[in-house]
Every structure is written in C-alpha cells, then in structure tokens.
Amino acid sequence: MTIKNVMVIGAGQMGSGIAQVFAQSGFHVYLNDRDDKALAKGINTIEKLLTRAVDKGRLTEEGKAETLNRLTPSTNLEDAKLCDLVIEAVVENMDVKTSVFKQLDTITPKHAILASNTSSLPITEIASATNRPEQVIGMHFMNPVPVMKLVEIIRGLQTSDETYQTIEDMTHQLQKTPVEVNDFPGFVSNRILMPMINEAIYTLYEGVASPKDIDTVMKLGMNHPMGPLQLADFIGLDTCLYIMEVLHEGFADSKYRPCPLLRKYVKAGWLGKKSGRGFYQYD
Numbered sequence: 001m002t003i004k005n006v007m008v009i010g011a012g013q014m015g016s017g018i019a020q021v022f023a024q025s026g027f028h029v030y031l032n033d034r035d036d037k038a039l040a041k042g043i044n045t046i047e048k049l050l051t052r053a054v055d056k057g058r059l060t061e062e063g064k065a066e067t068l069n070r071l072t073p074s075t076n077l078e079d080a081k082l083c084d085l086v087i088e089a090v091v092e093n094m095d096v097k098t099s100v101f102k103q104l105d106t107i108t109p110k111h112a113i114l115a116s117n118t119s120s121l122p123i124t125e126i127a128s129a130t131n132r133p134e135q136v137i138g139m140h141f142m143n144p145v146p147v148m149k150l151v152e153i154i155r156g157l158q159t160s161d162e163t164y165q166t167i168e169d170m171t172h173q174l175q176k177t178p179v180e181v182n183d184f185p186g187f188v189s190n191r192i193l194m195p196m197i198n199e200a201i202y203t204l205y206e207g208v209a210s211p212k213d214i215d216t217v218m219k220l221g222m223n224h225p226m227g228p229l230q231l232a233d234f235i236g237l238d239t240c241l242y243i244m245e246v247l248h249e250g251f252a253d254s255k256y257r258p259c260p261l262l263r264k265y266v267k268a269g270w271l272g273k274k275s276g277r278g279f280y281q282y283d
Ligand SMILES: CC(=O)CC(=O)SCCNC(=O)CCNC(=O)[C@H](O)C(C)(C)COP(=O)(O)OP(=O)(O)OC[C@H]1O[C@@H](n2cnc3c(N)ncnc32)[C@H](O)[C@@H]1OP(=O)(O)O
Pocket: 049, 052, 053, 056, 118, 119, 141, 142, 143, 144, 145, 146, 147, 148, 189, 190, 193, 225, 226, 231, 235
C-alpha cells in the first residue's frame, strides 16, 4: 500500500515529534489536536527543532521550509478522510483512545491503517472499537522522537500481516529501527522500564536518598543517560502512573503497584517537565 498522507492526533510531546519525523521523511502530515493552543505549541516546537538542525548543519534552510510546507495544522478530525495512515498520540486513557478510534473508523477511507502510539494499553482492545481490527496496530515511538531510533511495533490479535509489513517498511523509511512485539501490557519497553522508574520513586518515598543522588547512582553507576527520576519527569508523571496502572491491572500482580508518591504528585498537578514541576523544578 502507498502511504502519502498521514494524520497525527495529539500535538503533545510525542505527537509533535512523530509529525516532525514523518514530515522530514517526505510525507504530508496533518497534525491534529482539539485545542488550538496545544497545536500552536506543537508546531512551534517542531520549528525550533528544525532551526536547530539548520544551525547544526544537518538540514538546509530549503529542507526546513519544505518540511514545514508538508505540515498542516488541524483541529478538525474530518481531515482524516484524506489520510492513508493515522497515528493517535493522545492521553494514555483507554476511553479517550477508543472514542478517537471509533470516530476515525467512520471518517477515514476503507484502506487506511489506524495506529496507536500507546505506551501500554492493549492494541486488541483499541482495535475492537473499530470495524477494521486487521488494520489497527501499535506504533510505539520513544521520546524524544526525533532522536530515538526505536519503534516498537505491536501486533493486536487480529492485525494482518499486510498491515504489519506496511508499518515495518514505513519505520525503515523514517530511518528508525522496528522491533516486533506481541500485545501484552506495557509491551517490552515499559514492562521493563516503568517498574525501574517506580522502584526509584519508592526509593525516594522510603527516604533512602535524595532525587539527585538516586539519579546520580543510575547515571554514573549504570551509565544511563538520565537518572530514573529525571526520566520520569521527562516522560510525564501522569503517563508513568497510567502505565503502572495498566501493568498492575493487566498482570494482576502486586509487584506493579504504583508508588503512592507518584499518585500524590499527579494529583497535585506535578506532572514533570511539561507542567514545570515533578521530582525537579523547571523554569
Ligand atoms: C514512556 C514510553 O512509552 C517510552 C519512552 O519513550 S521511554 C523514554 C525513552 N527515552 C529515553 O530513555 C531518553 C533518555 N535520555 C537520553 O537518551 C538523552 O538524555 C537525550 C537524547 C534525551 C538527550 O541527550 P544529551 O546528550 O543528554 O543532551 P543533549 O546534548 O542536549 O542532546 C543530544 C541531542 O538530542 C537532542 N534533543 C534533546 N532533547 C530533545 C527533545 N526533547 N526533542 C528533540 N531533540 C532533543 C538535542 O537537540 C541534541 O541534538 P544536537 O545537539 O545534535 O542538535
């Protein structure tokens, strides 16, 4: 199948990065958000990152202008009727995602593939909100999308081989490396990463060390590029909590219980870097 037009839904940190990578790879991209302000912020982030790429000599001014020309901001989901592929990157909540997929199923052309950038939610359940489960798939990018090479591709129970192959080929076209995984809570990435982050939060909660010292142990002791608490702030504490809840519920195993401190911070609106405060404070 030939994919020309792509819609990315949700202009947050992941959606804007995904839209940028597709536009830089020559696709026409509709970046959709229900909120004008969020959309403007997403486009602004892309412009800044492209300018940085020009300054660093990785992109020409012409390449930057062409990339921006391929990006169309959208607040109308009906624009998806022009798209061959839609990638949903809204909040990590099953009800919100299934509502988006239900609408997309009626709006998009019959051939269109519907992908989710979900971090942990079952693709099979998202697919069941549509009448085309064979064309629904997980396309899980890593944050920050323009930098990270991995895309976890998740097959739902009914995802067809043709859909899988199209998305795998597309991942190579984006200069990323695909890894095929089956539909289990948290897939591979967050089944391993998020319990480590949750354990770091317990380590803080139990007074073992300060946030900075916990992060230093993992950075200097294990060569991680960011400490787990800094990484949690970077991902978003709301997203971390939602993922832990999916693991806890999905495996029905107490080893995945979210740390009470994580819940407390999310309730306080301390969502990490994006809200200005999490385990650290940001200007
Ligand atoms: C939750 C999920 O479902 C799945 C996930 O995504 S989990 C999160 C996965 N991501 C990680 O684990 C990231 C861990 N951190 C890192 O790899 C690194 O700290 C990092 C790549 C983010 C930054 O690298 P660094 O060497 O510490 O900093 P820095 O030198 O400033 O940045 C390196 C490059 O990344 C770019 N970069 C950094 N942050 C960026 C961002 N938010 N968006 C786009 N580009 C970014 C910088 O522009 C820089 O590129 P150039 O200098 O070549 O232009």
